Amino acid sequence: MSLSSLDIQARSASTFTPPRVRRTLEIAKLIDVSRCIGCKACQAACMEWNDLRDEVGANDGIYTNPADLSDQSWTLMRFYEEQIDGQLRWLILKDGCLHCSDPGCLRACPAPGAIVQYSGGIVDFQQEHCIGCGYCSTGCPFNIPRFSKKDSKAYKCSLCSDRVSVGLEPACIKTCPTQALSFGSKEELRAQAEHRLVDLRERGFAHAALYDPPGVGGTHVFFVLPHGDRPEAYGLPRHPRVSAVVGLWRGSFAKSLGVFTMLAVLVAGIFHYMKVGPLELEEHEEGEDR
Amino acid sequence: MSDKAYPVEARPRYDQDPNLVLRYSQAARLAHWAVAVSYLLLFFSGLALFHPYFYWLSSLYGDGSFMRVLHPFLGVALAVLFCAYAARIWRDNLFLPGDRLWLEHSIEVMSKRAEVPVEGKYNAGQKLMFWSMLACILALLASGIVIWRPYFAPAFSASIRRAANAAHAGLAFVMFVGIGVHVYAAYWTKGSVRAMTRGYVTRSWARFHHPGWYRKVTGDVSTSPGKGNPA
Numbered sequence: 001m002s003l004s005s006l007d008i009q010a011r012s013a014s015t016f017t018p019p020r021v022r023r024t025l026e027i028a029k030l031i032d033v034s035r036c037i038g039c040k041a042c043q044a045a046c047m048e049w050n051d052l053r054d055e056v057g058a059n060d061g062i063y064t065n066p067a068d069l070s071d072q073s074w075t076l077m078r079f080y081e082e083q084i085d086g087q088l089r090w091l092i093l094k095d096g097c098l099h100c101s102d103p104g105c106l107r108a109c110p111a112p113g114a115i116v117q118y119s120g121g122i123v124d125f126q127q128e129h130c131i132g133c134g135y136c137s138t139g140c141p142f143n144i145p146r147f148s149k150k151d152s153k154a155y156k157c158s159l160c161s162d163r164v165s166v167g168l169e170p171a172c173i174k175t176c177p178t179q180a181l182s183f184g185s186k187e188e189l190r191a192q193a194e195h196r197l198v199d200l201r202e203r204g205f206a207h208a209a210l211y212d213p214p215g216v217g218g219t220h221v222f223f224v225l226p227h228g229d230r231p232e233a234y235g236l237p238r239h240p241r242v243s244a245v246v247g248l249w250r251g252s253f254a255k256s257l258g259v260f261t262m263l264a265v266l267v268a269g270i271f272h273y274m275k276v277g278p279l280e281l282e283e284h285e286e287g288e289d290r
Numbered sequence: 291m292s293d294k295a296y297p298v299e300a301r302p303r304y305d306q307d308p309n310l311v312l313r314y315s316q317a318a319r320l321a322h323w324a325v326a327v328s329y330l331l332l333f334f335s336g337l338a339l340f341h342p343y344f345y346w347l348s349s350l351y352g353d354g355s356f357m358r359v360l361h362p363f364l365g366v367a368l369a370v371l372f373c374a375y376a377a378r379i380w381r382d383n384l385f386l387p388g389d390r391l392w393l394e395h396s397i398e399v400m401s402k403r404a405e406v407p408v409e410g411k412y413n414a415g416q417k418l419m420f421w422s423m424l425a426c427i428l429a430l431l432a433s434g435i436v437i438w439r440p441y442f443a444p445a446f447s448a449s450i451r452r453a454a455n456a457a458h459a460g461l462a463f464v465m466f467v468g469i470g471v472h473v474y475a476a477y478w479t480k481g482s483v484r485a486m487t488r489g490y491v492t493r494s495w496a497r498f499h500h501p502g503w504y505r506k507v508t509g510d511v512s513t514s515p516g517k518g519n520p521a
Binding site: 130135249 | 455
C-alpha cells in the first residue's frame with residue numbers, strides 16, 4: 001500500500017528525487033534468537049494483522065510449519081537441529097524479509113514503483129504495480145519474495161508499514177511473549193543488542209554475535225545469534241550481497257550501453273546512407289530488360 | 291464527367307512478367323513477416339523490461355502484467371516460426387568456397403568500392419546473419435525458458451536465473467544489432483524490399499546481386515557472371 005505518511009527514499013525502476021524535508025529515524029526490528037522459544041505467536045499475529053491464511057500443509061517431521069515462506073506466510077519460524085561443540089542444539093530462527101539498506105529486489109525490479117524503500121528503512125512491495133516477472137527473487141540474496149498462484153504477484157513481510165506509519169509497532173513485535181522481538185530506533189536497538197551479547201558471552205556463548213550483514217548495507221531486521229560464528233546453522237548466508245550479475249544486468253552501465261547500442265545502430269545507418277548512398281542498379285542496367 | 295470506365299492497358303501479372311524472377315515464395319514471405327512482427331513485439335516489451343525509460347512501451351500491450359505474460363509466448367512463436375523458416379532455407383545458407391572472397395572484401399562491398407560475384411542464393415553477409423540470428427534465437431529461447439514465470443523459473447536456482455537473465459538481456463542486444471544491420475541492408479539494397487514484400491526481383495537485379503542463383507533458376511547462361519567486377 002502506498003503510504004504518504006512514510007517518505008519514499010528509493011523506488012524501483014524510477015528516477016526521482018526523494019523528499020528531504022523530514023529527517024526520519026532509521027528504524028529496525030531486532031530478533032534476539034537467544035530469547036526465542038519458538039512459540040510461533042509472531043507467525044499467527046502476522047497472519048491476523050495482514051489477513052493471510054496459508055493452506056494447511058502436511059507435517060514432514062519437523063516443527064517448521066508451514067514448510068516454507070509463501071505469499072500467505074510472510075514470516076516463518078524455522079527449526080534446525082545442529083551439532084555444535086559436540087552438543088545437539090535446537091536452533092530457531094524467525095525467517096522473513098530483512099529489509100536491506102541496499103535491497104537487491106529493488107535494484108532488480110523493472111516495474112516502476114513496484115518496490116519502494118521508505119526513509120526509515122522499510123522495503124515494501126506495492127502489488128498494484130507488480131507485474132510478476134520474478135526479477136526481485138533473482139535479486140534477493142536471502143530468497144524471500146514469494147509469488148501468489150492467484151495473481152502471480154510477489155509478496156513478503158512489509159514490516160507492517162501500515163502500522164508503522166501510524167506509530168504502531170509491527171504485529172509480530174506486539175505479540176512476542178518473551179521480548180525476543182524489539183522494534184524501534186536501529187541505533188538504540190544496536191546498543192541493546194551489544195549489551196545482550198555481553199550477557200550471552202558471559203553465559204558461555206563465546207561466539208554470540210550480531211547478524212547485520214554489511215554486504216547489503218546492513219539490514220533493518222537484524223539478529224542476535226548465540227552461535228554467531230555459524231550463521232549458516234540458522235539458514236542465514238555468511239556473506240550476503242547483491243550478486244555482481246544483478247549489478248551488471250540491472251546496473252546503469254548495462255542500461256546505458258543498451259541505449260548507446262540502439263542509438264549507434266541508428267546513427268551508423270543514417271551516416272552510411274548519406275556517405276555511401278543506396279546500392280542500386282544503374283538506370284541503363286535496369287532498362288536492359290525492357 | 292464520363293459515364294464510361296476507361297480501359298486500362300493490359301499489364302502482365304507479376305508472375306507472368308518475363309522481366310521478373312520469383313525470389314521468395316508466398317510461404318517464405320509470410321513466415322518472414324510473421325517473424326518480423328513477433329520480433330518487434332518482443333523488442334518493445336523486452337526493452338520496457340530492460341530499461342525503465344522505456345517502460346511506457348508497456349502501454350502498447352495494455353499494462354505491464356499482460357506484457358510480461360505475453361513476452362515469453364511471443365518468444366516461443368518467433369522461435370517456432372524462425373525454425374520452420376530456417377528448415378526451408380538453411381541449405382541455401384551453407385557456406386560455399388566463393389564466400390571467402392566476399393567476407394575478405396566485405397568492407398569494400400559495403401562501401402561500394404568493390405563487387406564480388408555471389409555464387410548462391412545468398413551472399414556471405416546474409417549467410418552470416420542467418421546463422422548468427424539462429425544462434426541468438428536458440429540461446430534467447432533457452433535463457434528465456436529458465437526465467438519464464440510461473441511455468442519453468444521455479445525449477446531453477448536463483449543463481450542460474452540470474453545468469454539466464456543477464457545472458458537474455460545481452461543476447462537481445464546482439465540480436466538487436468543483427469536485426470538493425472538486416473533492416474538497413476534491405477533498405478540500402480534497392481529492390482530487396484520488393485523481393486521481401488511481393489516476392490519478385492527484376493532479372494537485372496538478380497544478375498547483379500546473385501548471378502549464380504540467377505543462372506540456376508533461369509537456366510540463363512548467356513550472360514556473364516554478374517555485372518560486378520570481381521574484386
